[in-house]
Amino acid sequence: MQIIFDGATVRHDAREAIHPLTLSLDDHRIGVIGLNGSGKTTFARLIAGLTVPSDGKVMIDGLDSVADANTLRGRIGFIFQTPGNQIILPIVEDDIALGLKPLKLGKAEIAARVEAALSRLGIAHLAKRRPHELSGGELQLAALAAVLVTAPSLVIFDEPTNQLDLKNRAVVEQAIAALDESAIVISHDLDLVATFPRVLVFDQGRIAFDGPAQQAIARYREIALR
Numbered sequence: 001m002q003i004i005f006d007g008a009t010v011r012h013d014a015r016e017a018i019h020p021l022t023l024s025l026d027d028h029r030i031g032v033i034g035l036n037g038s039g040k041t042t043f044a045r046l047i048a049g050l051t052v053p054s055d056g057k058v059m060i061d062g063l064d065s066v067a068d069a070n071t072l073r074g075r076i077g078f079i080f081q082t083p084g085n086q087i088i089l090p091i092v093e094d095d096i097a098l099g100l101k102p103l104k105l106g107k108a109e110i111a112a113r114v115e116a117a118l119s120r121l122g123i124a125h126l127a128k129r130r131p132h133e134l135s136g137g138e139l140q141l142a143a144l145a146a147v148l149v150t151a152p153s154l155v156i157f158d159e160p161t162n163q164l165d166l167k168n169r170a171v172v173e174q175a176i177a178a179l180d181e182s183a184i185v186i187s188h189d190l191d192l193v194a195t196f197p198r199v200l201v202f203d204q205g206r207i208a209f210d211g212p213a214q215q216a217i218a219r220y221r222e223i224a225l226r
Contacts, residue, residue: 001026001060001061001075001076001153001154001182002024002025002026002059002060002061002062003024003025003026003047003058003059003060004023004024004025004057004058004059005021005022005023005024005046005056005057005058006022006056006057006058006059007020007021007022007055007056007057008020008021008022008046008053008055008056008057008058009021009053009054009055009056010039010042010046010051010053010054011054016205017039017042017205018039018042018043018046018205019205019206020055020056021043021056021206021207023207023210025184027182027197027198028182028183028197029182029183029185029196029197029198030182030183030184030185030196030198030199030200031184031185031186031187031192031193031196031198031199031200031213031216032044032184032185032186032187032199032200032202033186033187033188033190033193033199033200033201033202033216033217033220034201034202034203034208034220034223035202035203035223035224038202038203038204038205039202039204039205039206040186040202041081041158041186042205043200043202044078044156044158044184044186045078046058046065047060047065047076047154047156047184048076048078048156049065049066049069049072049073049076050078052065052066053065053066060072060075060076061075074099074150074151074152075152075153075154076152076153076154076155076156077144077147077148077150077152077154077155077156077181078147078155078156078158079140079143079144079147079155079156079157079158079160080143080158081158081159081162083139083140083142083143084131084132084134084139086143086146087131087139087142087143087146090130090131091127091128091129091130092118092126092127092128092129092130092131092134092142092145093114093118093127093128095131095142095146096114096117096118096142096145096146096149097110097111097113097114097149098146099146099147099149099150100113100114100149100150113149114127114145114149115127116149117145117146117148117149118145120145120148121141121144121145121148121175122141123138123141123142123145126138126141126142135168136163136164136165136168137164137167137168137169137171137172138168140160140164140168140171140172140175141171141172141175144175148181152181153181153182154181154182154183154184155179155181155182155183155184156183156184156185156186157176157183157184157185157186157187158186159186159187159188159189160172160176160185160187160192161173161187161189161192162188162189169189169192173192176192190217190220193213193216193217194213194214194217195213196213197212197213198210198211198212198213199211199212199213199216199217200216201216201219201220201223203223208223
């Protein structure tokens with residue numbers, strides 16, 4: 001998937017959350033790091049079509065993120081910081097099936113796709129569970145299954161290891177590493193993006209560095225400790 005920012009800007013009143021940004025992305029794994037409020041999540045929401053540019057454009061495989069939003073729907077999955085809030089139905093398998101409703105599939109086909117998404121992540125045993133019964137890592141995987149069932153080309157993760165213990169963090173890290181789909185990972189967990197070939201460092205709404213993980217992490221530390 002090719003993502004092009006063409007002078008894309010986001011303003012909140014008089015403040016620019018994202019300064020005019022011109023950038024091309026087509027890497028399989030991209031990390032996004034930076035201090036709180038630096039523009040990371042706004043950047044990701046622009047890609048997913050959840051935030052509209054104040055000026056400029058974001059193009060996804062030649063399609064405009066605003067004008068062609070309906071066509072792009074389903075091609076990009078977004079896992080929010082609090083995946084428990086993303087699971088809105090009381091049973092996990094029903095919530096995963098919800099994303100397939102617009103496709104007008106038969107019940108058997110929906111059931112097969114849900115089962116495949118759960119099995120792919122090794123969580124078929126969670127199908128009948130309720131969200132409040134799941135651990136933090138299991139919630140992340142259930143939310144990911146609900147995204148993968150729609151067959152996106154790109155999955156965006158917003159702080160996927162936030163508040164997870166070591167065991168659950170490892171589960172989520174392994175799930176991300178195993179994805180065939182492209183992934184953009186926003187994180188304060190520097191170890192999570194430490195092997196990524198490309199990491200963007202955001203600082204006050206601008207990209208302060210764009211390159212290999214270890215150099216990006218070094219630049220982030222300079223910004224954080226200045």
